[in-house]
Amino acid sequence: xxxxxxxxxxxxxxxxxxxxxxxxxxxxxxxxxxxxxxxxxxxxxxxxxxxxxxxxxxxxxxxxxxxxxxxxxxxxxxxxxxxxxxxxxxxxxxxxxxxxxxxxxx
Amino acid sequence: xxxxxxxxxxxxxxxxxxxxxxxxxxxxxxxxxxxxxxxxxxxxxxxxxxxxxxxxxxxxxxxxxxxxxxxxxxxxxxxxxxxxxxxxxxxxxxxxxxxxxxxxxxxxxxxxxxxxxxxxxxxxxxxxxxxxxxxxxx
Numbered sequence: 001x002x003x004x005x006x007x008x009x010x011x012x013x014x015x016x017x018x019x020x021x022x023x024x025x026x027x028x029x030x031x032x033x034x035x036x037x038x039x040x041x042x043x044x045x046x047x048x049x050x051x052x053x054x055x056x057x058x059x060x061x062x063x064x065x066x067x068x069x070x071x072x073x074x075x076x077x078x079x080x081x082x083x084x085x086x087x088x089x090x091x092x093x094x095x096x097x098x099x100x101x102x103x104x105x106x
Numbered sequence: 107x108x109x110x111x112x113x114x115x116x117x118x119x120x121x122x123x124x125x126x127x128x129x130x131x132x133x134x135x136x137x138x139x140x141x142x143x144x145x146x147x148x149x150x151x152x153x154x155x156x157x158x159x160x161x162x163x164x165x166x167x168x169x170x171x172x173x174x175x176x177x178x179x180x181x182x183x184x185x186x187x188x189x190x191x192x193x194x195x196x197x198x199x200x201x202x203x204x205x206x207x208x209x210x211x212x213x214x215x216x217x218x219x220x221x222x223x224x225x226x227x228x229x230x231x232x233x234x235x236x237x238x239x240x241x242x243x244x
């Protein structure tokens with residue numbers, strides 16, 4: 001569950017999951033929705049895969065992502081989106097930062 | 107893999123043993139008044155629906171004969187999971203908190219409603235053919 005919390009703590013990753021709720025999308029289609037670099041998006045996809053929230057299907061050079069969330073995980077996503085939560089390094093919760101703010105802070 | 111399978115089987119056996127032991131204790135001591143075994147059984151069944159429904163969107167794969175467009179396939183799996191969870195929670199609350207007659211009525215209504223919803227959704231899904239949509243990616 002720690003991996004799930006980590007995955008849901010970032011607003012960009014939550015937005016990715018919400019986009020995938022509508023339909024499966026390729027990595028390129030998902031990236032078009034975010035003003036961040038491709039390596040950053042790849043890192044987000046990796047976190048989501050590690051948390052087993054998305055399923056990646058490679059077809060030639062194309063990677064298609066599909067949602068793979070249990071009902072509880074979807075409920076947690078809704079909760080995190082409603083309260084805009086993120087998980088600090090010490091395990092406490094706080095309002096979410098954008099990915100760019102966090103990258104600047106790091 | 108063998109260790110995980112053995113561990114899971116051990117947990118399943120322990121759970122089954124706990125259920126049997128609890129039933130025996132309730133029956134022998136007479137703690138459970140008439141009607142409560144049925145209430146508990148239905149509540150446990152509701153709990154089973156919640157647990158199984160929770161994992162359906164994650165693990166269920168439609169049979170190849172039922173395959174339809176991926177978007178609809180995904181929507182069907184999510185709908186099934188949520189329906190099982192909500193119905194299961196309703197059963198647990200109804201059978202533990204309400205009268206038997208009301209709980210039985212709620213059970214029938216929710217089962218029929220979910221059955222109709224699922225039948226309609228599966229029919230809608232089967233009408234579509236699965237389309238491959240390759241697009242350039244990263």
